[in-house]
Amino acid sequence: MHIEACKWYNDAHSPVLLMMDDLANTWVDTKGNGELELGGDWGYHKYAEQSAMQFLMDRILSQYPEVKVTFFVPVGERVGILEQPVLNQISLPINADEESKQFFRSVHEDSRFELAYHGTTHGRVGESAAEFVQEWSLFSSVEDARETIQAGMSIFRDAVGEFPQGGKYCGYESNDFSDDSIDESGFTWWCRYWNRGQNEQESLNIRGSDHNPLTNYDVKRFGKNNVVDIPSTLNGALLNGVMLPDASWKGRIKRMLGRGYIRWKLRQIDYLLRHRLVISIQEHIAPSRDDGKRQSPNILDDCDSLMGIFGYLSDKNVWHCTGSELARYVNVRDHTSVVQLNSHSFKLLYPLSFREQEISLRMSGSSSSRIRLPNQELREVKNGVANVPLQDGEYFMVEGDG
Structure with a gap:
């Protein structure tokens, strides 16, 4: 008899995580009338009709209740994009009032969900979208970063009741001080890179220095405290070209190719399953931005794509988990x-x-x-x-x- 620890819980081929950016105490007045429109809410409107959370629950999780979501939360007043915005945006800290605290705490305490750290303001606005600076790129030293992180973690704890176990760099951007700031702030896990984008031509600095997909799409560690580094491996918009073909010549070709094109797109998931790698699906909670443009990926535009992804995974040997559940098992397995x-x-x-x-x-x-x-x-x-x-x-x- 031979006994060994399985790579993943229950000997799954792959862990599956739905990672949702920017659940925040924020909403964008997309119509300029002071009324909530579908796609404008980022969490400010809690579970109200047309809210982001209600859309997620009704359209996706009701069909696939086994899915677990890790929400990355900017804990302070989440800034917009522009110094002179096109649309009005309302944003408050997640501990702004008791109603806000109750909402974010209830999400975190739901066994299907987890809140993780995603900075305080997310960054600094610019005159144009190209001049927006992501939060960790603003820090000039480890101490500077740690001071802001500690303030943000205090807001998180005040709202949620405990410190976050993990998080993600805003916009996957960092500098020479960033990793040390995470390592020294007590996080168990972190998402550092957009390891795999929509195509293979994405800039390598976003993926890190690892060009080997067998390790780049797997968990790693960094820092003196061996923080678990969870890769970001799948775009939630993967099947949009199949489910929602446009009217261009490319769209017409996709319609003609039909199932063959779907099969070609799903090869990304097959690769991860075959090599027992992480399937972490990247999304935003809302498409709205204060510059009037649409951010992607987002769960409204990608709803059909996500349904297709989860449907494809429904008969596969996978383990649906949160970031902290994954990191916890990896630590147990490794030690x-x-x-x-x-x-x-x-x-x-x-x-x-x-x-x-x-x-x-x-x-x-x-x-x-x-x-x-x-x-x-x-x-x-x-x-x-x-x-x-x-x-x-x-x-x-x-x-x-x-």
């Missing part, structure tokens, strides 16, 4: 050792702080149908895989009724 005592028992060696967290074990050369835990509880073995909590003592392989 737990299996010690086989004989042909029917073993022990697990692990850091004390991981006790009772679960690890997935694959057992080859065993016909056992259950495992008796050190606390005498039984766990099923399915297809040679068992999910067991980390406990002190011996684990016994059990055949038959045990």
Whole structure:
């Protein structure tokens, strides 16, 4: 008998994360009439009709309740794009009032969701969209970055009740001080790069220095504290060219190609599944911007594409999780050792702080149908895989009724 830790929980081929940028206490008055229009809300209107969260719940999650969402939250007054905006934008900190705190806390406490850190203001406005500066590019030192991060984390804790475990660079932009600021601020995980864009011609600085897709699309670590680096690997708009072809000659060709074109697009997902890599789907909570332009990807424009992606994954061996759930399992996996005592028992060696967290074990050369835990509880073995909590003592392989 041979026992080893599975790469992913429940021996899934890939973890699947829906990563949603810019859930914030913000909305854009897209019609200039002071009334909420679909696509204008970023979270300010909570679960009101036409709100972003209600759209997400009704149009996507109602069809695929297994999907989990990690929301990246600018915690302060999320700035717009322009010094002189075209559209009026209202933005408040997520702890602006008790109603706001209750909303963001309720989202974070929902087992399907998680709030993660996405800066304070997201950056600094410019005279034009091209002159907008992303938040981590503004910092001139590690201390400068840490001071802002600590202030932002305090806002997060005041609203949510705990500090964020992870987050993402605004616009995936950073400088020489950024990684150290994350490492020293106590985050367990972080998203540093847009590892895979809509095409293979995206600038390499966005992807980092790793040109090998087998490692670039997998989790890594950085910093003295070994922060888990979660890659961003799939654009939520992947199937838009298939689901919503335009009237151009390219659109007409796509319609003629039909299922063959869909199959060609889905090869990105197949690649990630085949190599057991992370499927992290990137989206924005809303399309609206104060310069009147439409940001992408976003869940309104990409709704059909997302439905197609989740439909395709529905019969695949995947693990739907949040960023923190993924990082937690990676840490457990990487710091737990299996010690086989004989042909029917073993022990697990692990850091004390991981006790009772679960690890997935694959057992080859065993016909056992259950495992008796050190606390005498039984766990099923399915297809040679068992999910067991980390406990002190011996684990016994059990055949038959045990």
